[in-house]
Amino acid sequence: xxxxxxxxxxxxxxxxxxxxxxxxxxxxxxxxxxxxxxxxxxxxxxxxxxxxxxxxxxxxxxxxxxxxxxxxxxxxxxxxxxxxxxxxxxxxxxxxxxxxxxxxxxxxxxxxxxxxxxxxxxxxxxxxxxxxxxxxxxxxxxxxxxxxxxxxxxxxxxxxxxxxxxxxxxxxxxxxxxxxxxxxxxxxxxxxxxxxxxxxxxxxxxxxxxxxxxxxxxxxxxxxxxxxxxxxxxxxxxxxxxxxxxxxxxxxxxxxxxxxxxxxxxxxxxxxxxxxxxxxxxxxxxxxxxxxxxxxxxxxxxxxxxxxxxxxxxxxxxxxxxxxxxxxxxxxxxxx
Amino acid sequence: xxxxxxxxxxxxxxxxxxxxxxxxxxxxxxxxxxxxxxxxxxxxxxxxxxxxxxxxxxxxxxxxxxxxxxxxxxxxxxxxxxxxxxxxxxxxxxxxxxxxxxxxxxxxxxxxxxxxxxxxxxxxxxxxxxxxxxxxxxxxxxxxxxxxxxxxxxxxxxxxxxxxxxxxxxxxxxxxxxxxxxxxxxxxxxxxxxxxxxxxxxxxxxxxxxxxxxxxxxxxxxxxxxxxxxxxxxxxxxxxxxxxxxxxxxxxxxxxxxxxxxxxxxxxxxxxxxxxxxxxxxxxxxxxxxxxxxxx
Numbered sequence: 295x296x297x298x299x300x301x302x303x304x305x306x307x308x309x310x311x312x313x314x315x316x317x318x319x320x321x322x323x324x325x326x327x328x329x330x331x332x333x334x335x336x337x338x339x340x341x342x343x344x345x346x347x348x349x350x351x352x353x354x355x356x357x358x359x360x361x362x363x364x365x366x367x368x369x370x371x372x373x374x375x376x377x378x379x380x381x382x383x384x385x386x387x388x389x390x391x392x393x394x395x396x397x398x399x400x401x402x403x404x405x406x407x408x409x410x411x412x413x414x415x416x417x418x419x420x421x422x423x424x425x426x427x428x429x430x431x432x433x434x435x436x437x438x439x440x441x442x443x444x445x446x447x448x449x450x451x452x453x454x455x456x457x458x459x460x461x462x463x464x465x466x467x468x469x470x471x472x473x474x475x476x477x478x479x480x481x482x483x484x485x486x487x488x489x490x491x492x493x494x495x496x497x498x499x500x501x502x503x504x505x506x507x508x509x510x511x512x513x514x515x516x517x518x519x520x521x522x523x524x525x526x527x528x529x530x531x532x533x534x535x536x537x538x539x540x541x542x543x544x545x546x547x548x549x550x551x552x553x554x555x556x557x558x559x560x561x562x563x564x565x566x567x568x569x570x571x572x573x574x575x576x577x578x579x580x581x582x583x584x585x586x587x588x589x590x591x592x593x594x595x596x597x598x599x600x601x602x603x604x605x606x607x608x609x610x611x612x613x614x615x616x617x618x619x620x621x622x623x624x625x626x627x628x629x630x
Numbered sequence: 631x632x633x634x635x636x637x638x639x640x641x642x643x644x645x646x647x648x649x650x651x652x653x654x655x656x657x658x659x660x661x662x663x664x665x666x667x668x669x670x671x672x673x674x675x676x677x678x679x680x681x682x683x684x685x686x687x688x689x690x691x692x693x694x695x696x697x698x699x700x701x702x703x704x705x706x707x708x709x710x711x712x713x714x715x716x717x718x719x720x721x722x723x724x725x726x727x728x729x730x731x732x733x734x735x736x737x738x739x740x741x742x743x744x745x746x747x748x749x750x751x752x753x754x755x756x757x758x759x760x761x762x763x764x765x766x767x768x769x770x771x772x773x774x775x776x777x778x779x780x781x782x783x784x785x786x787x788x789x790x791x792x793x794x795x796x797x798x799x800x801x802x803x804x805x806x807x808x809x810x811x812x813x814x815x816x817x818x819x820x821x822x823x824x825x826x827x828x829x830x831x832x833x834x835x836x837x838x839x840x841x842x843x844x845x846x847x848x849x850x851x852x853x854x855x856x857x858x859x860x861x862x863x864x865x866x867x868x869x870x871x872x873x874x875x876x877x878x879x880x881x882x883x884x885x886x887x888x889x890x891x892x893x894x895x896x897x898x899x900x901x902x903x904x905x906x907x908x909x910x911x912x913x914x915x916x917x918x919x920x921x922x923x924x925x926x
Contacts, residue, residue, distance in 0.1 A: 357727055357730055357732060358732070360727060361724075361727055361728070361732070361738050364724065364742065365738055365741045365742065368741050368742055368744070368745060368800065368804070369741060370760070371745075371753075371756040371757065371760060371800065372744075372756075374756070374759065374760055375756050375759070378759065386765065387765075390769075390770050390773060391759070391760070391765050391766055391769075391770060392770060440652045440653075443649045444649060444650055444652065444653045446649070447645075447646040447647075447649040447650050448650070451643055451645070451646030451649075452646075453643045453646055453647055453650075456646075456650060459650065459653055459654050459657045459658075460653070462657040462658075462661055462662060463653060463656065463657050463661065465661075466656075466657065466660070466661030466662075466665075468857060468909055468913050469661060469665055469906060469909065470860055470861060470882070470902065470905045470906060470909055471861070472881075472882055472885040472886070472898075472901075472902040472905055473664070473665050473668050473669075473902045473903065473905065473906045474660055474661070474664040474665060474668070475885075475889065475902075476667075476668060476671075476680070476889060476895065476898065476899070477660070477663065477664035477667045477668060478660065478664060480680070481659070499652075500656050500660055503652070503653065503656050507653060531645065532645030532646060533645060557747055560749070561748070561749030561750070561751075561752075562749075563749065563750065563751050563863075563864040563867070563868075564863055564864065564882075564886075568886075568890065578749050578751045578752075578864075581751055581752075581755070582751050582755075582867060582868050585755050585758075585868075586867075586868070586871060594759065594765065597755065597759070598756075598759060601752050601755045601756060604749070604751070604752055605748045605749065605752040608747040608748060608749070609744065609747055609748065611747070612743075612744055612747035613740070613744075616740070619743075619747070620743070620808055
């Protein structure tokens with residue numbers, strides 16, 4: 295059973311015949327055989343198994359209690375970060391990290407944004423933020439443009455050898471980046487792009503390609519064939535069909551791809567630290583340098599404000615996009 | 631299968647071929663070429679710059695003789711084993727709880743998944759702060775009156791990797807939970823009815839019927855977690871910087887340090903080749919199980 299493609303396809307509403315029912319019967323058979331003797335006495339009336347009990351039962355108490363505790367645990371780091379970032383340093387030294395601030399101050403946020411130091415530069419995280427934006431926008435556009443056209447070619451205009459290259463691409467997604475880092479350094483150095491934002495944009499486009507191509511290929515393959523054929527009969531070519539039919543039809547998948555790429559590229563650290571110079575470092579790299587710098591007195595409130603600022607972009611995307619994000623990571627799950 | 635107006639001559643489909651150039655270039659130059667290049671140069675004694683003086687397996691001998699690399703491997707094994715087990719178990723349990731037709735399911739799921747949207751850098755720094763012995767959990771518990779309470783994983787070389795594990799699990803269990811939830815939703819309702827009629831307790835139904843049926847999801851989750859484990863880098867850099875000493879080093883960091891900090895390219899190539907080997911050992915059996923014999 296190929297569950298991975300299933301997952302992906304299901305999430306993209308594929309007209310794929312499900313193989314599940316076959317499994318089902320087998321499982322029922324095997325499930326029924328181990329308990330042939332009369333366990334019927336267990337069948338007492340009342341809620342059992344998955345039936346939702348409306349009452350305030352012990353079962354519900356357990357489920358909601360556990361989930362609430364877990365949810366609180368998951369929210370704890372975010373809460374601590376926010377609370378810390380709103381306190382002054384004296385209060386942090388004396389108090390409890392879980393306690394809400396006695397006196398709310400936004401100074402750490404201002405400082406993190408515009409004054410925090412990395413090495414000799416003391417212009418705060420804002421520089422990293424704008425660098426990240428300058429990396430993000432072209433990378434997202436370029437990688438999605440390449441991958442969508444690629445996926446379209448693979449789905450609708452197959453040529454000899456296309457599947458082979460596609461297989462290499464997908465297998466390549468499992469290769470640790472560390473193996474390919476240095477050859478790319480050499481390639482970029484050869485063309486004079488090593489250390490520039492353009493170089494980093496190219497790197498992001500290359501490493502975003504496997505998952506995005508898979509995403510678009512599977513989506514375009516699900517578009518009814520008749521549509522494509524009709525356009526062909528009308529004399530539309532490769533690009534006309536792409537721009538006039540495929541593109542307008544596939545806005546949801548573009549949104550999924552954008553979510554996937556924006557969070558992925560914004561959160562990247564490895565490529566940023568390798569392929570750019572200190573004054574072009576993306577936000578994550580600069581954040582790490584600010585917080586983990588060994589000089590000076592540690593200002594935990596500024597550090598936490600900086601950390602939240604860096605997490606703000608992917609977090610807002612996450613909370614705004616809701617189900618689409620889940621769809622994106624379900625697709626991204628294949629990438630590993 | 632998809633529509634194909636297979637052309638007789640090569641130039642009929644020229645646009646598609648042009649459009650596929652980036653893919654072909656990436657596949658050939660970077661994925662195959664780059665990987666092969668690194669493997670070949672791992673047999674040289676490149677230092678600051680790559681050079682073609684082959685020294686056989688000497689880089690690998692040095693690698694396996696280095697205490698930093700051995701610590702990295704040990705950490706990866708501990709982190710990997712625990713992260714795999716805990717992520718699968720916790721992810722499944724949470725998914726099973728969320729699958730009970732409860733209210734506020736979306737809220738709970740949103741809360742459990744949000745760490746996954748954050749970068750490893752943010753995750754690492756947040757947990758670095760919470761685990762800080764002077765201000766974090768340890769200080770708070772001591773402040774409550776338990777003076778001898780000690781919980782400082784990030785400053786104790788023996789348990790530092792578990793401190794990283796806590797942060798790693800916080801980051802990834804939400805994703806596994808989502809995968810598992812999708813798997814549970816794929817289970818036919820009739821299975822549950824049949825099991826209930828047979829009087830099989832819920833936990834038994836999960837253990838002996840549902841989980842075996844979710845084999846595919848579990849394999850996907852394992853591959854996902856495993857390939858994430860090998861890539862662990864940013865989390866360690868942010869949370870501990872590999873410290874205290876070399877106690878929380880990981881292979882990906884070893885590669886970076888060798889290549890870009892200590893100008894020891896050969897070591898970096900050898901270490902990254904070992905990482906590649908690990909992936910091959912994990913992915914090939916999986917690919918065989920998943921796609922074996924299905925090739926056209």
